Amino acid sequence: MLGTVWMGWAMQFVCWVMLGKALLPAAMKFMSAHGLTDRNYRGESIPTSGGLMIWLLLVCQALWYKLAAAFGLTEAAMGTGAASLAEKLPVSLAGAASMVALAGFIDDTVGHKAYKGFAGHFRLWKERRVISTGAVKAGATGIAALWIIVPEGGGSGAGPAVLGLALQWLLIGLTTNAINLLDTRPGRALKGFALIAAVLLAVMAASANKEGFGGGIIPSLLPVIAACAVLAQPDLKGELMLGDTGSNLLGFLLGAWIALCFGWKLQAAAVLLLAGLHAVTWRLSLSKLIERNRFLQWVDWLGRDTAGKI
Template sequence: MLMAWVLYSLLLYFLGRALMPGWIRFMENHRLTDSNYNGDRIPTAGGLFIVMMLVIHSLVIQGIAYGKPTAGSQGINLALPNVYTLGAVTVAFLGFLDDTVGHKTPKGFTGHWGLWKEHRVVSTGTVKAGGIAVAAMLFVLRGDTDLSAPWGWVALQWLCIVLAANGINLLDTRPGRAFKGFGALYLLATAVMMLNDQGHRQDFLVMSLPVLVSMALLLGADLKGQIMLGDTGANLLGFVLGCWIVQATGWKLQLLLLAGFILLHAITWRHSLSRLIDNHRWLSWLDSLGRESGPEKN
């Protein structure tokens, strides 16, 4: 079974590698571009590539389930990947709206509230936040969830997903930073799951593959400043990370990570995260690892 997943991962990788040049041309031809820190116009909304890989993967899984009705008895919980994929695609779509037609000026809660208070305009960021909240709740209360679980537990998981979705987006102000934050927390959740045997291991693997493959394909281009994840990609990665955290870890680590996400939001509300990182030697080294040098903006 493990060898089958390894071979499938390789096939998914080479398929994505073959599709990537066409995807970049599509983005450029349709002017889905923005200026990077060097002032060059590059494809934005890189999360659309991740969505494409998620959809392809979902079709494969559905095909396997259709052709082999007993798959559920072998540990593949189709309710989980279905709700997860629907939520991830929804979050990416809302992020895409924010990337393409959203107001660029309002930042944070006060900015979005100010736009409504002064102009009676509901920002795309507000719509996105509401959509992420709904998608997170649908994932937490999916069909296989024990509805007798304490509401405090439900609230903890919901907050982890919501704040992770926005937290990774807060990191996405330098090339590669969102991927690095996502990767570090993903590895932490995976290590905890393997050590404690918590969560649904095969479901976790099924959910992981398309995003990890996309990360392997996009990370180099992101570090070189050749593509942008945009809100489409950063919010999507954060939502996916939050879902993995609540699947793979227990309440103690979830509570600790939630506190970390709250701290991140509090810091970025008042300060520039990039300046804080630049002022710490080791954080600055990790942040710049693999990135091409060039003028950067805070």
């Protein structure tokens, strides 16, 4: 049974990769032609907001599942044994992800580059009484997180239920910003996403309950993983940036994955780790920390063009 499910997922993944490869050249040309570019850390002008590809494939999947449901083909679209959560999740995830991607896109295109971090957002408000695009991102992420984690029909009680939602809401916010912190060098955000995703998959595969593996989240994330595979080469080569559009979206999806598929103990541990990461990067440069560790530096440069290595 599980082997059949994996085969179906593999076929879906290949289809999403093929669609992504077909759309990427047109997307890059569109961004360059319309001035959706930015300068990377080397000062080169390249297309930004490459994360739109991730969002686009998510929306395509949601539309595909809606059409399949309308014609009674849910099993064929999602695989044998599709649960009710699996049927609804792609549409909900695409809707919430659209909010996060749009907020990131606004920051990529019209954001104030001189105002970064929590202190920068506050300074912009203090000096000019202008709400920063970073604050808009935070608000959109918070609303999108509630969209995903608040159960339909209400919770099971005011006390523990509210605490659980608060934990999940904080978790999603921290993961969203954590991947954004990584997106300062080619391929770094994608590697961070891939590493955490691999750990989550391993934990889920090793769990005792393999029935309904992933509770519907795995097929919902297949276009995301496919988009990452398609974007990996141009991102590593410095030919495009994921931008906040992509890095925030990847972090949001990781947070949603943990919130929907794991218990409160793992969620609490993740919050503590992420809070520690944010505390460290508040005072120290993440890039400098990586450069001081030979293993992390090797991982950081893996797949990148070493000709320009400093």
